[in-house]
Amino acid sequence: MDFITNLIWHDGKFLGVEWSAWKGIGYAGTVIFFSRFLLQWYATERKKQVVVPQAFWWLSLTGALLLFTYSVHQRDSVFIVSYGFTWIPYIRNIIIHRRHKDAHTDCAGCGQKIPPQANYCPNCGGKVV
Ligand SMILES: [Zn+2]
Numbered sequence: 001m002d003f004i005t006n007l008i009w010h011d012g013k014f015l016g017v018e019w020s021a022w023k024g025i026g027y028a029g030t031v032i033f034f035s036r037f038l039l040q041w042y043a044t045e046r047k048k049q050v051v052v053p054q055a056f057w058w059l060s061l062t063g064a065l066l067l068f069t070y071s072v073h074q075r076d077s078v079f080i081v082s083y084g085f086t087w088i089p090y091i092r093n094i095i096i097h098r099r100h101k102d103a104h105t106d107c108a109g110c111g112q113k114i115p116p117q118a119n120y121c122p123n124c125g126g127k128v129v
Pocket of ligand 1: 107109110111122123126
């Protein structure tokens with residue numbers, strides 16, 4: 001019991017951590033960055049196929065920017081390089097997601113969105129004209 005109490009409250013601080021606004025930014029970045037895996041896992045289990053939702057890239061971008069900000073504050077070159085360039089594929093994937101979504105057409109029969117290369121509506125089976 002003493003071990004657990006000492007772990008939670010150490011050196012007069014919660015978890016023995018010197019808390020600051022910068023630590024808040026760093027931890028927020030870590031939590032947001034990690035949450036993308038839970039989201040992706042959930043989306044994949046739901047569809048029973050590997051899916052990467054657009055929100056995955058937004059969580060990646062947000063988490064990476066927070067961690068990059070924290071790393072600059074810490075002046076840790078390894079950490080800065082780790083998060084300094086990851087935004088490039090994140091933004092590119094967000095753009096591709098948007099373009100793909102915009103390329104969908106509306107089904108004349110049922111009004112549902114039809115994927116760009118489809119010849120038939122996946123909802124009602126109507127031929128795409
Ligand atoms: Zn349809």
